[in-house]
Amino acid sequence: MKPGPLVAVALLFVSCGDIARGGATPTPSIAAPPTLAPVSFVPVSTPNLTPSPTASSRVVTFRDPATGNSLAIELAANAVDRGHFHVDLENGVYGGGFEVRATISSLSPPMQVSYGGSMDYTETGASSTRKVTVSLRGAIDPDAHAADVIFSADGKSYAIAARPPDSGPLGSVLDRMEHALIADDPLALYAVTSLAVHDNYTAAQFVDAWQAQSAATGRRITAMRRQAIGPVVESDQGFATVEVRYSADVADQNGARVTGYICYLIFESGEWRLWTTTEN
Secondary structure: OOOOOOOOOOOOOOOOOEEEOOHHHHHHOOOOOOOOOOOEEEEEOOOOOOOOOOOOOOOEEEOOOOOOOEEEEEOOOOOOOOEEEEEOOOOEEOOOOOOOEEEEOOOOOEEEEEEEEEEEEEEOOOOOEEEEEEEEEEEEEEEOEEEEEEEOOOOOEEEEEEEEOOOOHHHHHHHHHHHHHHHHHHHHHHHHHHHHHHHHOOHHHHHHHHHHHHHHHOEEEEEEEEEOOOOOOOOOOOOOEEEEEEEEEEEEEEEEEEEEEEEEEEEEEOEEEEEEEEEE
């Protein structure tokens, strides 16, 4: 998750929750943010980052916040493919069929996982796969969304140290976001939006769409007040988010009013970024 609703080109708080939305509600098997749909402005509902898994499946992704390397593994006790896993690194994806299953030491955390054998390797940007011999060793704790594992392939070893990220750097990101909104500066806001937005829109496209919607709605935000910053929430998909609640003063052709918003930030590539918002 890939995560479901994403901030795209929008006025965010200024447009009273009219946020561009892309992708569907995430499922446990999704591993990265979805491609955004064409620009459209619709209200965004509260994201459901960790849908309730079925009794026969619980795929948990352990993502290293520093490198983005991840291990996704089936952990449901009664799953027919318990232990089936894939590893996603910057250079490519390692996966395979039913036979690619790690040994899991116990039904409850902490769990030791191990595997040695063949996997299919697909290099980033390539369509063909090749067989490689790999090994996986380490410990995982799905309840804490934590892992310390070493994955080795082609003579190289990769550490996956998964932990919920620190919320300390949030303050500076929120400062930048708030300043951009109050200054009506879409270019500055673009700089703190999620990577999925950057993958689908250039800065110029973002600015153009912002200005077009601003002209259509006439709304501006004149003040923002942080009311609460929630804890870091880690999903089974390996994505960490934080919920920030605001009270905002909004002005338009009908006058001024006060409204509330929830802003969601997502941790991507070692930093917090604006993901989506909803009016409350």
